[in-house]
Amino acid sequence: MRKEEFPLPVGERVRVRGDRLVMKFILTKELGRLARWLRILGYDAIYYDKDDRSRLVMTALRDKRVILTRSSRMSKFTGIRMLCITEDDVEKQLAQVVKELDLNIEEDKTFLRCVDCNESLAVIKKNEVKDKVPPYVFETQKEFKTCPVCNKIFWKGTHWQLVKEFLKCL
Numbered sequence: 001m002r003k004e005e006f007p008l009p010v011g012e013r014v015r016v017r018g019d020r021l022v023m024k025f026i027l028t029k030e031l032g033r034l035a036r037w038l039r040i041l042g043y044d045a046i047y048y049d050k051d052d053r054s055r056l057v058m059t060a061l062r063d064k065r066v067i068l069t070r071s072s073r074m075s076k077f078t079g080i081r082m083l084c085i086t087e088d089d090v091e092k093q094l095a096q097v098v099k100e101l102d103l104n105i106e107e108d109k110t111f112l113r114c115v116d117c118n119e120s121l122a123v124i125k126k127n128e129v130k131d132k133v134p135p136y137v138f139e140t141q142k143e144f145k146t147c148p149v150c151n152k153i154f155w156k157g158t159h160w161q162l163v164k165e166f167l168k169c170l
């Protein structure tokens with residue numbers, strides 16, 4: 001990424017809940033797998049799978065989201081922050097984003113967001129998940145969370161194991 005592709009300061013962060021400073025994203029339709037990875041890392045990542053570019057730009061501006069896209073044509077829009085993804089492989093794409101936007105990867109941030117819906121996860125009591133997760137998971141995990149949209153159950157191992165695999169590739 002060349003600096004001039006970012007009309008606004010790259011380092012500008014959006015303050016959400018408490019003191020956590022995070023960057024938010026909107027990804028174009030070629031980047032669905034990358035969106036899931038960013039959610040695993042705890043980032044708010046909207047997957048925009050339509051072709052309406054002006055709507056995409058409006059959403060990005062309204063929510064202060066960085067646009068991640070494979071299309072360099074997007075850079076004709078002014079006032080947006082975007083990163084053109086040059087890699088084909090999803091692990092390399094994620095490595096590009098982490099490096100060029102200087103993202104932090106922390107274990108306690110990797111258990112915040114539904115990988116499918118981008119929704120913030122809510123804590124669920126252990127005794128409420130007994131019949132919904134594999135017995136081994138129930139025995140070995142202390143903390144469970146659920147997605148208020150799709151109702152899937154998550155536990156720390158699901159996310160952090162994937163992140164550790166990814167970190168090895170960096």
Ligand SMILES: [Zn+2]
Binds near residue numbers: 116117119152
């Ligand atoms: Zn969900």
